[in-house]
Amino acid sequence: MWNSLLGIFHPAASTSALIWRLILAVAFSIALLVLLHRFLGPRGRRWLIAFVTFAGGLYLGLEYFLPVRGSVLWPTGMPNPNPDRAANILTPGIEPIGIMLSVVGAFTVGLGIYSLCQVHGRNVAQRRPGWHNSGAFFLAMSAMLVFGLWAHYLPDQDAPGGRLPWQESTYELLFGGIFMPLQAATFSLLAFYIASAAYRAFRIHTAEAALMMAAAFIVMLAQVPVGQWLTHGLPTTGPLAFFRLETLGDWIMSWLNTPAQRGIVFGVAVGGLAMSLRIWLSLERGTFFSEQG
Amino acid sequence: MAGSHATFWQRIQQIPRYYIYLLLAAVVTWQILFPIALPILPSRVTQGVYDAIAAVPDDQLIIISTDWDASTQAETGPQTEAIIHACFQNGKRFAVMNLQPPMGVKLANDIAQRVAAEYGAEYGVDWCNWGYKYGFDNVLIALAKNIPKTIGDDFHGNPVTDLPMMEGVENIESVGLVIEITGLANVTELWIGLIQGVYGTPLAGAYTAVMVPSYYPFLDSGQLRGVLNGAKGAAEMEVLVKRPDRASAIMPVQSWAHMLIIALIIIGNLGYIFGRRRTTERPS
Amino acid sequence: MSLESATLWAAAIVTLGVYTILYRENPISRIFEHIFVGLSAGYLIVFIWAQNLEGKWWKPMVHEGKWYWIFAPIVGLLFYFIYSRRLLWMARLVMGLFFGTASGYFFRQFFPIFSPQIYGCFKPLRADASIGWGDVILHNWLFVIILLTVLSYFFFAVPHEGRFGRNLGRSALLGRWFLMIAFGAMFAYTAMARISLFIGRVQFLLNDWLGSLIPWFAQRGT
Numbered sequence: 001m002w003n004s005l006l007g008i009f010h011p012a013a014s015t016s017a018l019i020w021r022l023i024l025a026v027a028f029s030i031a032l033l034v035l036l037h038r039f040l041g042p043r044g045r046r047w048l049i050a051f052v053t054f055a056g057g058l059y060l061g062l063e064y065f066l067p068v069r070g071s072v073l074w075p076t077g078m079p080n081p082n083p084d085r086a087a088n089i090l091t092p093g094i095e096p097i098g099i100m101l102s103v104v105g106a107f108t109v110g111l112g113i114y115s116l117c118q119v120h121g122r123n124v125a126q127r128r129p130g131w132h133n134s135g136a137f138f139l140a141m142s143a144m145l146v147f148g149l150w151a152h153y154l155p156d157q158d159a160p161g162g163r164l165p166w167q168e169s170t171y172e173l174l175f176g177g178i179f180m181p182l183q184a185a186t187f188s189l190l191a192f193y194i195a196s197a198a199y200r201a202f203r204i205h206t207a208e209a210a211l212m213m214a215a216a217f218i219v220m221l222a223q224v225p226v227g228q229w230l231t232h233g234l235p236t237t238g239p240l241a242f243f244r245l246e247t248l249g250d251w252i253m254s255w256l257n258t259p260a261q262r263g264i265v266f267g268v269a270v271g272g273l274a275m276s277l278r279i280w281l282s283l284e285r286g287t288f289f290s291e292q293g
Numbered sequence: 294m295a296g297s298h299a300t301f302w303q304r305i306q307q308i309p310r311y312y313i314y315l316l317l318a319a320v321v322t323w324q325i326l327f328p329i330a331l332p333i334l335p336s337r338v339t340q341g342v343y344d345a346i347a348a349v350p351d352d353q354l355i356i357i358s359t360d361w362d363a364s365t366q367a368e369t370g371p372q373t374e375a376i377i378h379a380c381f382q383n384g385k386r387f388a389v390m391n392l393q394p395p396m397g398v399k400l401a402n403d404i405a406q407r408v409a410a411e412y413g414a415e416y417g418v419d420w421c422n423w424g425y426k427y428g429f430d431n432v433l434i435a436l437a438k439n440i441p442k443t444i445g446d447d448f449h450g451n452p453v454t455d456l457p458m459m460e461g462v463e464n465i466e467s468v469g470l471v472i473e474i475t476g477l478a479n480v481t482e483l484w485i486g487l488i489q490g491v492y493g494t495p496l497a498g499a500y501t502a503v504m505v506p507s508y509y510p511f512l513d514s515g516q517l518r519g520v521l522n523g524a525k526g527a528a529e530m531e532v533l534v535k536r537p538d539r540a541s542a543i544m545p546v547q548s549w550a551h552m553l554i555i556a557l558i559i560i561g562n563l564g565y566i567f568g569r570r571r572t573t574e575r576p577s
Numbered sequence: 578m579s580l581e582s583a584t585l586w587a588a589a590i591v592t593l594g595v596y597t598i599l600y601r602e603n604p605i606s607r608i609f610e611h612i613f614v615g616l617s618a619g620y621l622i623v624f625i626w627a628q629n630l631e632g633k634w635w636k637p638m639v640h641e642g643k644w645y646w647i648f649a650p651i652v653g654l655l656f657y658f659i660y661s662r663r664l665l666w667m668a669r670l671v672m673g674l675f676f677g678t679a680s681g682y683f684f685r686q687f688f689p690i691f692s693p694q695i696y697g698c699f700k701p702l703r704a705d706a707s708i709g710w711g712d713v714i715l716h717n718w719l720f721v722i723i724l725l726t727v728l729s730y731f732f733f734a735v736p737h738e739g740r741f742g743r744n745l746g747r748s749a750l751l752g753r754w755f756l757m758i759a760f761g762a763m764f765a766y767t768a769m770a771r772i773s774l775f776i777g778r779v780q781f782l783l784n785d786w787l788g789s790l791i792p793w794f795a796q797r798g799t
Contacts, residue, residue, distance in 0.1 A: 011641055011644070012644050013642065021644035022638075025648065026651065029651045036667075049666070049669050050673070052670055053674065053676055053677035055677065056674050056677030056678040056680075056681060057677040057681035057684070058681070059678075059681065060678055060681025061684040063685075101675070103630065103634045103646070103649045103653070104649050104650075104653040104671075105653070105675070106625050106634075107650055108653060108656050109621060110657070111657065113618050113621075114657075114660075116614065130607065133608050133610075136608050136612050137611040137618075140613075140616045141616070141618045143619065144615070144616045144618075144620050145619040148619060148622075148623030148624075149626070152623065152627045173580065173584055174616065175620070176588070177583060177584035177585075177586075177588050177591070178588070179620060181591045181781070182595065182612065183617075184777065184778055185591065185592040185595035185596065185778055186595055186610075187774050188774040188775040188777065188778045189596070189598065189599065191771040191775030192599055194772075195772075202764075207754075208753065208757045209757070211761065212764070213761060214761065215757070215758040215759075215761030215762050216765045217765075219761065219762045219766070220765040220768060220769070251715075252762055255715070255720055256719070256723060256755065256759065256762075257758070257763075258720070259721075259727065260723055260755050260756050261759060262697070262724055262727075263724055263730070263752070265691070265694055266691075266728065266731075267731050269687070269694075273687060276684065277680070279676050
């Protein structure tokens with residue numbers, strides 16, 4: 001009985017069988033969703049969402065914390081399909097679930113794209129000020145989409161004279177000539193802003209600011225050859241070697257910065273655990289959580 | 294007299310931003326065109342990455358996770374190149390892959406192809422590219438159990454099982470080292486939490502400099518074998534693999550840019566201190 | 578014009594176009610901003626398809642007959658009900674699944690990430706054959722003192738009054754000083770990172786782009 005039920009999940013043998021199963025699966029899913037929507041009240045929906053949230057967290061947590069055995073799956077004694085890797089009853093599901101979630105998550109990419117298209121589409125349709133910028137957005141997106149996919153589906157073959165097919169050349173030009181330098185140049189603007197901010201905002205108002213500045217100067221100098229050159233006259237061994245800028249910089253990073261950062265890491269650990277527990281148990285309230293159902 | 298001094302110290306606090314921008318651009322251009330080259334000394338943390346690569350057993354491969362894009366390419370690009378040199382020089386097989394911005398896997402592919410040609414290394418035998426895999430935790434957790442199934446197709450869309458170097462590669466036990474190259478926080482924590490901490494697979498990092506201080510606790514605890522610190526780490530790695538390139542060229546420029554920033558902070562503070570003193574000395 | 582030189586020229590124009598914003602907001606930088614967003618969106622779709630969905634979803638479903646993969650887009654498409662007031666709860670259902678699994682992943686990762694961080698705090702505080710007093714004081718004692726004072730800074734459960742509270746307050750103040758040193762180091766690293774990015778672009782403009790026109794530039798700085 002169980003085996004014949006599982007038999008449904010065997011791959012379809014022919015194209016027509018595949019198409020039928022796909023149609024039936026879609027119909028079944030739609031029917032299930034319609035039924036859920038019709039017969040579950042707000043309370044039932046809230047419980048269903050809380051249950052799914054709890055079950056997702058429970059499965060992944062339990063799989064990790066339950067004991068494992070080599071040849072059998074703990075605690076059932078069923079044979080382990082992969083005896084080299086210690087496992088429990090939940091382990092075999094981890095890999096397919098991981099792949100399934102990554103595929104399901106990939107479909108969310110359209111959400112962001114839809115949102116962008118909505119904003120820019122409105123700009124173009126209503127001829128708002130700067131609408132031609134939104135037009136450029138659509139042009140750029142379509143060009144990358146068309147040539148990216150076109151280049152992807154071109155058969156791998158060495159064109160005569162090492163020249164790329166024109167579709168691939170266009171894609172390379174869009175990627176290497178426009179997309180990549182746009183991103184690199186945009187982020188490199190930060191160098192100007194940090195130089196300006198350092199000059200304007202880094203003031204010794206207090207003793208703490210002075211400490212911060214002293215550490216910043218030493219580490220900045222220790223990072224670069226010219227800073228290391230400033231103290232290159234000091235011996236490389238003995239007590240004075242400690243004052244060579246590269247050694248002093250490494251000491252600050254390893255013995256002053258590390259414990260301070262670790263304090264922050266512990267804060268993150270406790271905060272992250274508390275947050276995860278609240279979400280897992282549907283105790284969290286806020287924009288998303290308070291209106292569940 | 295006192296008034297003119299006060300004006301000077303106040304003026305010194307109000308240098309227009311254009312002058313600061315121009316100064317920075319001038320210093321960088323000057324040092325790129327006429328560099329004052331000084332020796333680059335490999336640091337302890339860079340040596341850690343190199344040693345971790347050299348220590349990988351021959352029957353295991355290295356995963357180079359290139360989670361970077363053009364926004365940090367000046368730092369992460371040379372890091373990737375120097376690490377690939379180190380792999381080829383030590384005769385280690387490696388697979389490039391990508392969990393975050395999909396751009397990195399293509400940029401890293403271009404770098405790997407170029408470097409592989411220098412060593413006469415063959416795709417699929419000495420190195421391969423597993424491509425971009427969407428799903429972070431889900432990918433890593435599945436990867437640990439079954440590499441060929443999780444990866445599926447390589448960067449070029451061919452099944453990874455067709456690649457000769459993937460023969461016998463089943464799960465994370467076939468991996469001797471993971472090197473995470475990234476400008477993004479939290480990807481390393483995934484590798485630690487789902488791979489290094491669970492299966493003991495050694496892990497090393499190559500980060501943009503801005504991220505490095507937060508990863509020192511992981512170096513201290515031994516969870517990271519070593520870290521490349523931005524362009525400086527890349528330059529040090531270039532020294533270790535004896536291939537001075539872009540990162541080594543960045544360091545003299547970086548030196549004088551740092552000097553400029555320090556000078557700007559000092560000037561701003563002198564103006565602040567003396568300007569304030571003048572103001573408080575003046576009768577109200 | 579070859580692909581290489583077209584790419585070089587395009588990249589140089591784009592880079593200089595973006596830098597015009599340093600003067601002030603202008604139509605050139607605006608249009609480049611929008612092109613950047615458009616290219617990113619297009620590139621993301623191509624890559625999600627080519628590197629993920631095609632191999633892990635489409636091929637198994639269509640070429641290998643694994644029909645049950647059809648459930649993946651059905652579940653994934655529930656996210657899109659976020660735009661419908663009536664069916665929003667279905668989007669919340671699938672989001673709940675992802676939130677729940679994210680919590681589960683955090684539970685899994687908690688010990689592998691944080692337990693070595695805790696062990697790492699237990700450092701020898703006495704000299705022995707392997708470590709001298711100099712190192713013990715300059716490294717280990719300092720480490721433990723900084724860690725405890727920084728943790729006391731983040732400890733808000735006890736008010737800083739009374740005998741214990743006042744001492745906690747002093748420790749917290751010391752912790753704040755140590756945090757400032759760490760922030761100073763972080764500033765130094767941040768400055769370094771940002772400047773590297775700009776140097777990378779100037780290297781491109783001088784060595785690669787101008788270097789392709791005047792070989793003298795190509796030889797500088799490498």
